[in-house]
Amino acid sequence: MGSFSLHASCLAKHNLPWSNGCSQNLNSLRIPALQQRGPGFLSRKASKILAFYGLKSPPYALDALEPYMSKRLLETHWGEHHHGYVEGLNKQLEKNDILYSYTLDELVKVTYNNGNPLPEFNNAAQVWNHDFFWESMQPGGGGMPELGLLQQIEKDFGSFTNFKEKFIEASLSLFGSGWVWLVLKRQEKRLEVVKTSNAVNPIAWDDIPLMSLDTWEHAYYQDYKHDRGKYVNAFMNHLVSWHVVTARIIRAEAFVNLGEPKIPVA
Amino acid sequence: MALRTIVSRKTLAALGSGLRAEARLAASRGLVTFSLPDLPYDYGALEPAISAEIMQLHHQKHHQTYVTNYNKALEQLEDAMAKGDALAVVKLQSAIKFNGGGHINHSIFWKNLSPIREGGGEPPKGSLGWAIDTDLGSMEALVQRMNAEGAALQGSGWVWLGLDKDFKKLVVETTANQDPLVTKGANLVPLIGIDVWEHAYYLQYKNVKPDYLKNIWKVINWKYASEVYEKECH
Numbered sequence: 001m002g003s004f005s006l007h008a009s010c011l012a013k014h015n016l017p018w019s020n021g022c023s024q025n026l027n028s029l030r031i032p033a034l035q036q037r038g039p040g041f042l043s044r045k046a047s048k049i050l051a052f053y054g055l056k057s058p059p060y061a062l063d064a065l066e067p068y069m070s071k072r073l074l075e076t077h078w079g080e081h082h083h084g085y086v087e088g089l090n091k092q093l094e095k096n097d098i099l100y101s102y103t104l105d106e107l108v109k110v111t112y113n114n115g116n117p118l119p120e121f122n123n124a125a126q127v128w129n130h131d132f133f134w135e136s137m138q139p140g141g142g143g144m145p146e147l148g149l150l151q152q153i154e155k156d157f158g159s160f161t162n163f164k165e166k167f168i169e170a171s172l173s174l175f176g177s178g179w180v181w182l183v184l185k186r187q188e189k190r191l192e193v194v195k196t197s198n199a200v201n202p203i204a205w206d207d208i209p210l211m212s213l214d215t216w217e218h219a220y221y222q223d224y225k226h227d228r229g230k231y232v233n234a235f236m237n238h239l240v241s242w243h244v245v246t247a248r249i250i251r252a253e254a255f256v257n258l259g260e261p262k263i264p265v266a
Numbered sequence: 267m268a269l270r271t272i273v274s275r276k277t278l279a280a281l282g283s284g285l286r287a288e289a290r291l292a293a294s295r296g297l298v299t300f301s302l303p304d305l306p307y308d309y310g311a312l313e314p315a316i317s318a319e320i321m322q323l324h325h326q327k328h329h330q331t332y333v334t335n336y337n338k339a340l341e342q343l344e345d346a347m348a349k350g351d352a353l354a355v356v357k358l359q360s361a362i363k364f365n366g367g368g369h370i371n372h373s374i375f376w377k378n379l380s381p382i383r384e385g386g387g388e389p390p391k392g393s394l395g396w397a398i399d400t401d402l403g404s405m406e407a408l409v410q411r412m413n414a415e416g417a418a419l420q421g422s423g424w425v426w427l428g429l430d431k432d433f434k435k436l437v438v439e440t441t442a443n444q445d446p447l448v449t450k451g452a453n454l455v456p457l458i459g460i461d462v463w464e465h466a467y468y469l470q471y472k473n474v475k476p477d478y479l480k481n482i483w484k485v486i487n488w489k490y491a492s493e494v495y496e497k498e499c500h
Contacts, residue, residue, distance in 0.1 A: 084473065175360065175443055176463075198420055199420070217422070218464050218468060218473060221468045222469070225327070226331070
């Protein structure tokens with residue numbers, strides 16, 4: 001997978017190493033236990049760090065997906081929309097003494113609240129969703145999956161073409177804003193194409209997403225205007241990173257047994 | 267009652283001028299089909315509040331697609347009903363709600379807008395103006411409230427100034443996706459609807475939805491809203 005760098009003006013979660021470039025934005029690190037020791041405990045020079053989540057860069061340059069996804073679109077989608085969700089989430093977590101301590105995955109599940117989402121859900125889930133989406137694409141993507149992943153797709157959809165049709169059909173029939181996912185269903189132990197609305201994410205009910213497509217209009221309007229079909233086809237044929245999906249399903253198999261183990265006969 | 271005005275006379279006229287064979291067949295079977303209403307102004311007439319590019323795409327692509335898919339869904343519904351296929355009838359409901367709602371909402375939207383030189387943006391006089399002050403505080407308060415609710419709406423949807431015709435009171439509501447205002451209350455009549463789907467503003471305002479909401483008031487057609495209000499509240 002590509003390397004990712006932390007956006008200079010934001011800080012990462014507090015358990016990742018500090019990046020030198022972030023020092024100009026330090027606010028106070030809220031450590032409840034320390035605060036209880038009285039106002040004089042932390043040195044007067046300790047800067048205020050309010051850092052929860054950072055804007056992760058996509059694992060490629062912003063113009064690397066041209067001509068299927070333009071630099072101009074990525075600058076808006078990543079730099080404004082995704083960035084906005086991160087800032088919004090950090091602002092909400094500032095005011096919440098419990099939620100700030102969760103990992104992003106946990107935060108999404110907790111704030112989903114079984115379908116009755118808390119106000120932080122939209123921002124948290126959209127941060128998660130966009131991180132996942134950028135990583136689901138690569139320059140020179142598209143084509144076909146191979147080996148075990150291809151076998152699993154053929155097993156669960158009949159053929160790769162069938163899967164592709166289902167995915168495209170789901171993207172075109174999603175009413176409003178949302179996401180289309182290739183998901184590994186934990187209970188059923190099979191792959192499925194799933195549509196979700198707005199910010200909803202399959203990890204909320206404990207399934208394992210393998211790849212996603214953003215079907216909010218902001219994800220394609222600057223390049224494709226109203227033509228969502230053209231966008232979906234460009235994604236499937238030129239952007240989706242089957243390498244990443246392979247890596248994800250390999251990891252998922254540590255949690256979901258997808259087949260009988262091959263025990264050699266003595 | 268609003269639906270009848272949406273079915274244009276053109277449907278019948280188009281029958282004789284080479285409408286698609288299926289549509290002709292459908293119409294001859296008695297199925298009413300819908301068509302894209304014309305805009306009462308040019309695409310560029312609402313500049314600079316809303317660009318000509320957006321108006322053209324919004325009308326010719328988005329609204330047209332809702333009309334086309336609504337007609338398709340209605341045909342399929344008629345088939346399913348004729349065959350007594352209850353499951354198919356139920357499965358079609360979401361497509362009908364979405365596409366039919368899209369057609370209804372956008373038809374109202376085009377009438378909610380008018381160029382500045384034709385009175386766009388001029389606040390309502392008469393009974394609607396008083397009702398706004400009585401029920402919602404003031405015009406400024408109404409605009410602020412609708413802008414706040416529009417900006418806070420997550421995903422796609424509409425923000426409405428509606429009339430509760432049972433209580434004769436004005437209300438501000440939002441609906442998701444293409445749900446018409448009646449989905450929030452059967453007694454609600456839409457006076458002004460503002461489309462906050464991204465397609466309504468993206469090419470011009472990108473992600474800055476609040477700027478779109480601030481500017482659209484310059485071309486809101488209060489004359490139409492007053493007419494609807496007075497009809498319900500005589």
